[in-house]
Amino acid sequence: MMDHAAFPPVPGPLAGLIGLAPPPLLAPALDRILRETLRSRPDLVARLGVHATKTFLIDPTDLPLVFLVRPDPARPSIEARRRRRGLPHGWDGRIAGPLSALLGLVHGAVDGDALFFSRDIAMEGDTAAVVALRNAIDDAELDLLSLAAESFGPVAAVGGRLARPFAAGLARATGVALLRSRGPL
Amino acid sequence: MRKLELVCPAGTPAALRAAVDAGAHAVYCGFADETNARNFPGLNFSRAELATGVAYAHARGAKVLVAINTFPIPGREALWREAVADAETAGADAAILADIGVLAYAAENHPRLRRHLSVQAAAANPDAINFYAETFGVRRVVLPRVLTVAEIAAINREIDAETEVFVFGGLCVMAEGRCALSSWATGESPNLSGACSPAAHVVYAEEADALVLKLGGLTLHRSPKDAPQPYPTLCKGCFATEQGGARRESHVFEDPMSLDAATLLPDLAAAGVTALKIEGRQRSRAYVSAVVSSFRKAVDALAAGRPAPPGALAALCEGGDATQGAYRKTWR
Structure with missing residues (x-):
C-alpha cells in the first residue's frame, strides 16, 4: 500500500504544461474515457444508485485544472475548468487533494478514510454522494491507463499495453500509483 | 498452539477478494439494505454478488459470514427473513444475527445455517450467552468491546459457544x-x-482556521488546519464542558482512535477466544489488504510459537492513533 505520508506534488513545470492545455481540446478525450469507464463497469453505476446523476468536482489541488464529472449513464459528461478563475459552481460534491493521492484512491493503493483522517484529502457538499462515489470506484478496480487506451480503439489498446512497463517503472520511481494496485504490497 | 480464525470485513466484492487473497480465514459482509449495520451509500452486496463472492472464497478455503445484524422495523420483518433465506441460498457459512425474532426465525426455518450472535446483541456475560446458545442454537458470540481480557477468559470458562473478539x-x-x-x-x-451517523446527515465545511464537522446540524468537531480528523460520530465529538468553573474542550465520550490489539493475541488465545475480528466494512480494499495480511502473519506466527512481526498500521487508524481499548482497561 502507498505510504499515506508521502504524496508527491505534481512538479511545477509539469503542472504548468498541463495548465496550457485548452480545456475545450481536452473535452473529447475525457468524454471518451468516461463513457468507456461507464460502459465497461456497469456495477459502478449500480453502486452509485441515485447519486449517478449528481455532479462531482474532482479537485487535484496541485494542478491548474479541476474536473466536473457527471457519471450519469444516460448523459455522461466531464469537463475541465481552469482553477485561476476560482472553483466552478454547479457541483453536488467536491473531492480535493494532491493528484497523487487521488490517483492512489482510484487505483486502490490507499484507503479513503485514512486519507481523510490525515487531511490529505478533503470533501465538501453532498457527503452521501461522495461516499457512494468513493465506494463505487474502489469496487470497480479501475486502471486509468488501460481505460484511456481502450477508449481509443484496438491500436491505442496495444499502445497502452506497451506503455505499461514504462508506467510501472515511473510509479516505482515516483511513488505515485499510476496503475491499479494488486493486493498487499 | 491452536490457530486463531481471522474474520475480515468486506464492503464490496473487490474487498472480499482482497480479504481472501490477503489470507482471511473468513470474510463477513452484508446485503445492500438496512438489514446490516454498515448500510452506507455504494456499499454492500446484491444477492448475485454474494453468491459469486461465496464461490470465490470457498474455492480458496475461506468462509463467508453474512451480517443480518440490525433490528427489524415493525411491519417490515419480511426483509430480514428474506435476508436469512438468501444468505443460506447463496451458500453462506453462517449468519451473524442480533434480534431475537430473527434468531428464532433462522433457528426454526433455516436450521442448517450456522448462527453467530452479533456484537449488536451486546451479550456480555455467561448467562446471556448461554441463553442465546440454548434457545437459538447460537454457535459463536461476537463479544462487545467493553470487556477486559480477564473478563473474556471468565466468560469462556462458563459457556459452550465459541467467542469472537x-x-x-x-x-x-x-x-x-x-x-x-x-x-x-x-x-x-x-x-x-x-x-451510525448516516452520510446524508454529515456536513463538512472548510472555514478560515478549521474544518468544521456537523452531524444533523450539531457541530461535533472543529479541527485546526492539518490536525487529524475523526469519524463524524457523536461519541468522538469534541465538546466544551465546565467543571469547577473552568471551561475546557475535550472528547467527552471517547478519543478518536482505533483499536489495535495485535500485541494481545497471545493473551486472547489463552483466554479461550476462537476468532479475531477486524472491523471496517466501510473501508477500502487497500485497508483490507494491509490489515488482513498483517494480522494473518501475526496469527501464523502465534500458532508456530514465533513472536509476531511488528505491524505498521498506524496510518490506517482513526486520528492516526491506536488503543488497546477495554482489553487493558484503566478506567471503570
Missing part, C-alpha cells in the same frame, strides 16, 4: 445495539437503519 479498527465502546446517539442527532441509527 475485535482486534482492529473502529472502536465503539457504547452498549452496542442500544446506542441512541446517532438516532438522537439524525433520526437514523445503526440499530434500525443500519448506519
Whole structure:
C-alpha cells in the first residue's frame, strides 16, 4: 500500500504544461474515457444508485485544472475548468487533494478514510454522494491507463499495453500509483 | 498452539477478494439494505454478488459470514427473513444475527445455517450467552468491546459457544445495539437503519482556521488546519464542558482512535477466544489488504510459537492513533 505520508506534488513545470492545455481540446478525450469507464463497469453505476446523476468536482489541488464529472449513464459528461478563475459552481460534491493521492484512491493503493483522517484529502457538499462515489470506484478496480487506451480503439489498446512497463517503472520511481494496485504490497 | 480464525470485513466484492487473497480465514459482509449495520451509500452486496463472492472464497478455503445484524422495523420483518433465506441460498457459512425474532426465525426455518450472535446483541456475560446458545442454537458470540481480557477468559470458562473478539479498527465502546446517539442527532441509527451517523446527515465545511464537522446540524468537531480528523460520530465529538468553573474542550465520550490489539493475541488465545475480528466494512480494499495480511502473519506466527512481526498500521487508524481499548482497561 502507498505510504499515506508521502504524496508527491505534481512538479511545477509539469503542472504548468498541463495548465496550457485548452480545456475545450481536452473535452473529447475525457468524454471518451468516461463513457468507456461507464460502459465497461456497469456495477459502478449500480453502486452509485441515485447519486449517478449528481455532479462531482474532482479537485487535484496541485494542478491548474479541476474536473466536473457527471457519471450519469444516460448523459455522461466531464469537463475541465481552469482553477485561476476560482472553483466552478454547479457541483453536488467536491473531492480535493494532491493528484497523487487521488490517483492512489482510484487505483486502490490507499484507503479513503485514512486519507481523510490525515487531511490529505478533503470533501465538501453532498457527503452521501461522495461516499457512494468513493465506494463505487474502489469496487470497480479501475486502471486509468488501460481505460484511456481502450477508449481509443484496438491500436491505442496495444499502445497502452506497451506503455505499461514504462508506467510501472515511473510509479516505482515516483511513488505515485499510476496503475491499479494488486493486493498487499 | 491452536490457530486463531481471522474474520475480515468486506464492503464490496473487490474487498472480499482482497480479504481472501490477503489470507482471511473468513470474510463477513452484508446485503445492500438496512438489514446490516454498515448500510452506507455504494456499499454492500446484491444477492448475485454474494453468491459469486461465496464461490470465490470457498474455492480458496475461506468462509463467508453474512451480517443480518440490525433490528427489524415493525411491519417490515419480511426483509430480514428474506435476508436469512438468501444468505443460506447463496451458500453462506453462517449468519451473524442480533434480534431475537430473527434468531428464532433462522433457528426454526433455516436450521442448517450456522448462527453467530452479533456484537449488536451486546451479550456480555455467561448467562446471556448461554441463553442465546440454548434457545437459538447460537454457535459463536461476537463479544462487545467493553470487556477486559480477564473478563473474556471468565466468560469462556462458563459457556459452550465459541467467542469472537475485535482486534482492529473502529472502536465503539457504547452498549452496542442500544446506542441512541446517532438516532438522537439524525433520526437514523445503526440499530434500525443500519448506519451510525448516516452520510446524508454529515456536513463538512472548510472555514478560515478549521474544518468544521456537523452531524444533523450539531457541530461535533472543529479541527485546526492539518490536525487529524475523526469519524463524524457523536461519541468522538469534541465538546466544551465546565467543571469547577473552568471551561475546557475535550472528547467527552471517547478519543478518536482505533483499536489495535495485535500485541494481545497471545493473551486472547489463552483466554479461550476462537476468532479475531477486524472491523471496517466501510473501508477500502487497500485497508483490507494491509490489515488482513498483517494480522494473518501475526496469527501464523502465534500458532508456530514465533513472536509476531511488528505491524505498521498506524496510518490506517482513526486520528492516526491506536488503543488497546477495554482489553487493558484503566478506567471503570
